[in-house]
Amino acid sequence: MSLITHGNIVIGQSGGATAVINASLVGAVEAALTSERVEGIFGMRYGIEGFLREDLIDLRRQPAHIWPQLLHTPSAALGSCRYKLKEGDLERAVEILRRYNIRYMAYIGGNDSADTAHRLLEAARQANYEINIISVPKTIDNDLPYTDHCPGYGSAARFIAWATVDSTMNTISIPSHYPVKVIETMGRDAGWLAASSALGKYTEADPPHIILLPEQPFNVERFLTRVEEVYRQLGYVVVVAAEAIRDEQGQALGAAGQAGLDAFHHPLLSGAAQYLVELVKTQLGIRARFDKPGDLQRMASNSISPVDRDEAYLVGEMAVQALLNGESDKMVTLIRHSDPVYHSTTGLVELAKVANVQRFLPDEYLDESKTMVTQAFKDYAQPLIGGPVPQYTMLEHIKVRKMR
């Protein structure tokens, strides 16, 4: 704890964008605007990468209407980066911080960004430059430790949960056409996002029927057996596959070699979903196809969870509060409360504990098959997506009396 009485603040966004990462920016800016101790409010363009080029914009001089509008704008309005620090970068960054008299920094990002923030602070200490830095959690992967969940996850999970139910409506309208549907999700090495596909599964027959998680080694035989089983039972099968699933040798599905060569005789990385579709077609002789929502799952503005957006705002706001309270070298965390209904408050955790640590989907959230989640997972994730997944109406099968 070292209270810094006044100075300029810089806010940055880093890593893959989310549908609500701008809410964290707005939360941080609005908290900074209300403090008399904050002088300049600077925005880092393209995270630390832009900062090293002194690409800074003035957030105090933005038109006022921008902030409420940014609450509804997906993606990183400041621009983001995926930048690996190089030799000399940290020293240069500290020199820029000093030149611009930046005494507070809020860095919105995931594990890598927490690491960057932590290392920047160490460099500042060594250079005897006084600054407080707080990380603001952000990732659709939900893989940051010490926080109940991560802003960005709720909206992406909402997208995937709805997509699974909606896309299946097509499959069941003509089950014979493409009986097997694969939906490919993001989520890096953690299964949180793929698991969220089950939030609209109210009955055994509801989709998805198989979830392939990155934490669970993929086994061809087990997979095909399960597909056949469900197919015999229902006449169709909906599989959700995380894009980072790996086989028992640790090789990504659809990686080079497995998918053959492309038109230019380069190894083709076909992706998990396409690999699975080919597998089902060739090994079981069942027609299959895939949906790969890609960046839509992180960006779809009409899938933003209001709970997620509010929490993204909150962590941004609380980061600036913490900075002004003299906190540093920490990440804001979300703490879950369920009494009387779901709500969250914030805490802080040391960056050293967070940096480069991934939190995986725990085993207790999986049933024995390891390809389906438990009710405990649903109870965990449901409040975050901001409302129930639609349970669509079906016509009742009241047969017309046979006429002869």
Place this chain on the structure above:
Amino acid sequence: MSLITHGNIVIGQSGGATAVINASLVGAVEAALTSERVEGIFGMRYGIEGFLREDLIDLRRQPAHIWPQLLHTPSAALGSCRYKLKEGDLERAVEILRRYNIRYMAYIGGNDSADTAHRLLEAARQANYEINIISVPKTIDNDLPYTDHCPGYGSAARFIAWATVDSTMNTISIPSHYPVKVIETMGRDAGWLAASSALGKYTEADPPHIILLPEQPFNVERFLTRVEEVYRQLGYVVVVAAEAIRDEQGQALGAAGQAGLDAFHHPLLSGAAQYLVELVKTQLGIRARFDKPGDLQRMASNSISPVDRDEAYLVGEMAVQALLNGESDKMVTLIRHSDPVYHSTTGLVELAKVANVQRFLPDEYLDESKTMVTQAFKDYAQPLIGGPVPQYTMLEHIKVRKMR
């Protein structure tokens, strides 16, 4: 015109489902329910294919709450089919119609379904069985002739228009990460759906930058030149590609041979988007990736256009009105009015004119590049999607004064 005073009605859904095809069903059922001349109201399960198995359900005995709920339920609630009529099917279908005293039939579908309806009527005439049949237009491909547009298209176009803008928000947040984004759309051999991706393009820099339409033969050189051009200008490129685009020899992009062999040494059909991504990576050395929303574009319940849903209801309702008025062998059409604001009324066209005819995106909707639409197309499609595509807020580039 032959007025049939009373009898049973059967309603069926056919072809690929849409997000609003159930609104047409509800429109038809509610019109039938209010007529004293309609006796039984039967639903064909799985279109003509189920009808041939006498798979009929009683729509009169459904609980009343089902109809308003189905207005918000994507996909074909009756089940659908893609069935090619076989020898003897038509005679058998007429025999079933006779046995169930079915005197009216509303068949909701696309070109193929119109053909089925037309042929069924001919078979009935030959068998001296009196029945009126009206087709109800439905297709996300928007490729039916003689109607201004097709129910189902507005919602799918809304999805694609938003997806293009939303997904691009991710690209521009880190343009250096994957500078080229390809979004693959459906639409069969017609470019209407791919073209709708431009409905959020308010400026030259807005996405998409290149639209690849099935009507325009794909040329590798022209494509790569244009990608490089936009890349040099903006630092990123958003390409929308219809899944059915073909090269100048008429071969589908990413078809067998072009994409190499898969893990099982079968020719790999990689799909247009994946082919383009490989092309850009290997020929231009620029990182690229793709989104393939797949069935989501036809099913996403949170992308339903209210205009589209209302019109889907209307064509269903008017089909039953036409049947009761003695019309037969026709398809309901939508007629556009723009004064004082956009609205539509319905007409009728002979099935013989519609069956198996595809309406392609006309040349006047394309600019000289043939990879971008004109304002005339936007004026055509904009009212159908039920609201403007978001124009997202950007921070103003007010640079912080350089400090030394």
